[in-house]
Amino acid sequence: MTDTNREWLLAERPTGEPDQDSFELRETEVPDPDPGELLVRVRYLSVDPYMRGRMRDAESYAEPWDVGDALKGGVVGEVVETESDAYDAGDLVTGEGRWADYATLDADDVAPVDPAVADPEAYLGVLGMPGRTAYFGLLDVGEPKPGDTVVVSGAAGAVGSVVGQIAKLNGCRVVGFAGSDEKTDWLTDDLGFDAAINYKTTDDYRAALDEAAPDGVDVYFDNVGGPITDAVFTKLNLDARVAVCGQIAHYNDETVPTGPRKLPQLISVRARVQGLLVGDFATRFGEASERLAGWVASGDLEHRETVVEGLENAPDAFLGLFSGDNIGKQVVRVSAAEQ
Ligand code: NDP
Structure with a gap:
């Protein structure tokens, strides 16, 4: 040494x-x-x-x-x-x-x-903080039910890639937003996402969602914020749940951005939007680690x-x-x- x-x-x-x-x-x-x-x-x-x-x-x-x-x-x-x-x-x-x-x-x-x-x-x-964030953010905040459509932004990252796979394990239709064709191919071809949208080469996110999530969105797991989130908010179903995990599109902003407000979209569908911090689930980290390790060992969870x-x-x-x-x-x- x-x-x-x-x-x-x-x-x-x-x-x-x-x-x-x-x-x-x-x-x-x-x-x-x-x-x-x-x-x-x-x-x-x-x-x-x-x-x-x-x-x-x-x-x-x-x-x-x-x-x-x-x-x-x-x-x-x-x-x-x-x-x-x-x-x-x-x-x-x-x-x-x-x-x-x-x-x-x-x-x-x-x-x-x-x-x-x-x-x-x-x-x-997957077996650390990002995996635990995906686990609690999706299951406890997003509360996915079999048959739900789950949309994930930042889908090919550490948290998003685990969120989508856990949603699939729960019987959901899963749609991811990511920033390259290599990433969207990985999501659909290897991780089992039903559809993936390259947000850097797609102009109209709402039209893309009409195709990828034809039954609307029941759970939105938001890692990025910005225009992707604006579009997803217009597609939320009745009683939808939005788990606000991250807003990386805004982390380098020096002022809080303003623009067309999307909150009216939440009224008619009575959606719940909830921020989450993984540290709040510390007393249950053992549970998450055990289940995530089990899925990795069985091959159900790729990383x-x-x-x-x-x-x-x-x-x-x-x-x-x-x-x-x-x-x-x-x-x-x-x-x-x-x-
Ligand atoms: P990632 O592995 O997902 O890496 C960040 C990704 O964000 C990049 O790969 C990039 O992918 C995407 N990205 C960067 N800028 C933008 C943008 N302007 N618009 C859209 N996408 C963008 O990071 P993590 O999985 O570690 O974290 C994901 C999110 O979750 C972060 O916002 C993070 O802060 C948050 N987080 C929150 C926690 C909590 O307790 N609340 C705990 C852990 C993470 P692409 O090529 O797709 O653009």
């Missing part, structure tokens, strides 16, 4: 879309674990859309980062030093770490990673990760979320198993 560590800091608060200037790579010493902590060598780190919110000086559900702060996020790492009886050196764990080569994690807050269940990087996607190589490329991986570079979960491989 070397003495040097590298970690990414927030260099400046971005205005609009972040770029490389928002980030700085700093050399530090490898940290010492305190009692109850583990020192891990990071194998994979997760970049997530919500991190854009942490770059803003504004109160939110995730605490803002200050300029100069180390960037934090989900990691999979190998324990190299332990100050806890719960884990040994060599164990693979997942928890909240840093964009760094090495990180200390609180042993009480980590979960074991079992490569026999899935590749370690899947613990940042894919887009891997960017090298800690030095973590900002690129993050920025790529806003241009749709990822299919499935975007992760960064920081170190290989044999190192």
Whole structure:
């Protein structure tokens, strides 16, 4: 093990879309674990859309980062030093770490990673926070019933790809919006979506929905907001449920966008629109992990990760979320198993 560590800091608060200037790579010493902590060598780190919110000086559900702060996020790492009886050196764990080569994690807050269940990087996607978000957001907020039509935006991403497959397992018709033909083909050919709309090459989303969701929309799982959501709101059925999970189309906006208001559409159909935060379901994470792992093991739930190589490329991986570079979960491989 070397003495040097590298970690990414927030260099400046971005205005609009972040770029490389928002980030700085700093050399530090490898940290010492305190009692109850583990020192891990990071194998994979997760970049997530919500991190854009942490770059803003504004109160939110995730605490803002200050300029100069180390960037934090989900990691999979190998324990190299332990100050806890719960884990040994060599164990693979997942928890909240840093964009760094090495990180200390609180042993009480980590979960074991079992490569026999899935590749370690899947613990940042389908078997991690995004998978749990899909599970609770769809089943508890969306409340799909067999025969319902479920529309998902951001459908080929980490959360959306799991939402659509769980909806299929619940006997629904599933329609996804995604930003390339490669993505829409993946949704229909590999994941079993009934229809998928490439929103970048389609002009009229309402007409596309007339074809893809001819019986209207019973559940809308919204990951993106913007014009896709405007169109879906006009197609909601009586008693429809809208799970507002993310609004990535607006994360780089500096002002709250205004425009034709869609709320009147909700009145006649008595639709329910509900925001969700995965953390609110923390007491039931065990249930979600067990069911998601079961579906992965049985082959009912496919997953894919887009891997960017090298800690030095973590900002690129993050920025790529806003241009749709990822299919499935975007992760960064920081170190290989044999190192
Ligand atoms: P994804 O893996 O889906 O990556 C983001 C995707 O968003 C991109 O691949 C891109 O795909 C799409 N996208 C980017 N910009 C736009 C745009 N302007 N319009 C439409 N689509 C766009 O990310 P996650 O699965 O991790 O997260 C999905 C959403 O869920 C995010 O909004 C995130 O913030 C939210 N989230 C919320 C949680 C909660 O507790 N509420 C927890 C976890 C995630 P494409 O090529 O299709 O454009």
